[in-house]
Amino acid sequence: KIYVEMTKAQKAMYSQIRDHAIAFLDSGEMVTANLIIVEMLRLQQIINGFVVAEQTQEIVDLDGGNPRLDALVEVLNDNDPQQAIVWARFQHDIDLISDRLDEAGVTHATYDGRTSDANRAEAIDRFRSGDARVFVANPAAAGEGLTLTEATVVVYYSNTFKLAERLQSEDRAHRIGQDKTVLYIDLVCPDTIDERIVTALRKKLEIANVITGDNFKEWI
Numbered sequence: 001k002i003y004v005e006m007t008k009a010q011k012a013m014y015s016q017i018r019d020h021a022i023a024f025l026d027s028g029e030m031v032t033a034n035l036i037i038v039e040m041l042r043l044q045q046i047i048n049g050f051v052v053a054e055q056t057q058e059i060v061d062l063d064g065g066n067p068r069l070d071a072l073v074e075v076l077n078d079n080d081p082q083q084a085i086v087w088a089r090f091q092h093d094i095d096l097i098s099d100r101l102d103e104a105g106v107t108h109a110t111y112d113g114r115t116s117d118a119n120r121a122e123a124i125d126r127f128r129s130g131d132a133r134v135f136v137a138n139p140a141a142a143g144e145g146l147t148l149t150e151a152t153v154v155v156y157y158s159n160t161f162k163l164a165e166r167l168q169s170e171d172r173a174h175r176i177g178q179d180k181t182v183l184y185i186d187l188v189c190p191d192t193i194d195e196r197i198v199t200a201l202r203k204k205l206e207i208a209n210v211i212t213g214d215n216f217k218e219w220i
Contacts, residue, residue, distance in 0.1 A: 004071045006063035033211045084153035112138035139169040149178040161207040
C-alpha cells in the first residue's frame with residue numbers, strides 16, 4: 001500500500017458528503033446496502049480528485065491539484081523501466097491518468113469500455129511489444145481474458161467493489177509465461193473508505209455482502 005493524502009479541497013468535500021450520508025443514516029429512513037454503495041461511490045470519486053454534479057452529470061475536477069496522480073507517476077518513475085498495468089475504476093480516472101502520463105513523457109496504451117475492438121487490439125499489441133510501457137485499463141473491460149505478462153508492476157489507482165474483478169485483474173500479469181516477480185500496489189487515502197475497500201478485497205471479501213451484515217456507518 002502507498003498512502004496518499006487528500007488536498008484541502010478534497011478533505012472539505014469528503015467531510016461534507018460523509019456528514020450528509022451520516023445524517024441520512026440517522027434520520028430513520030430505510031437504508032440498504034445499495035444506497036451505502038452509492039454514497040461510497042461518491043466518496044471514492046472525491047478521493048480521486050473529482051465530483052459528478054447530480055443534476056447535469058457534469059464532471060468537475062477539484063481545485064488544489066491531484067496527489068493521487070502525483071503518487072502514480074512517482075511509482076512509475078521509481079520502477080522505471082519496468083512495464084506496468086494501471087487499473088482504474090472510472091473513465092475519468094483513465095482520462096486524467098492518460099493526460100498526466102503524456103505530460104510526463106511515459107508511453108502508454110488505454111483500454112476501457114469506450115475503446116473500439118480495433119483499438120483494443122492495438123493497445124494490447126503496443127504493450128506486449130514494449131512500444132507502450134504502461135497499460136491503463138478498467139478492470140470491468142480488460143479484467144478477463146488478456147495475457148499481459150510483460151508487466152512486472154501492477155498499480156490499483158482505484159478499485160471497484162467487485163471481488164471477481166479484482167481477482168481477474170490480478171491474474172492478467174500472472175498467466176502462463178510469467179517468470180518474474182510481480183509487484184502489486186494499492187494507492188490508498190488514509191482514514192477514508194479506500195482503506196476498507198482495499199482491506200476487504202485483499203481478504204477476498206465481496207464488499208456488498210460484507211456491508212449487508214455490517215454497521216453501515218463504518219463504511220462511510
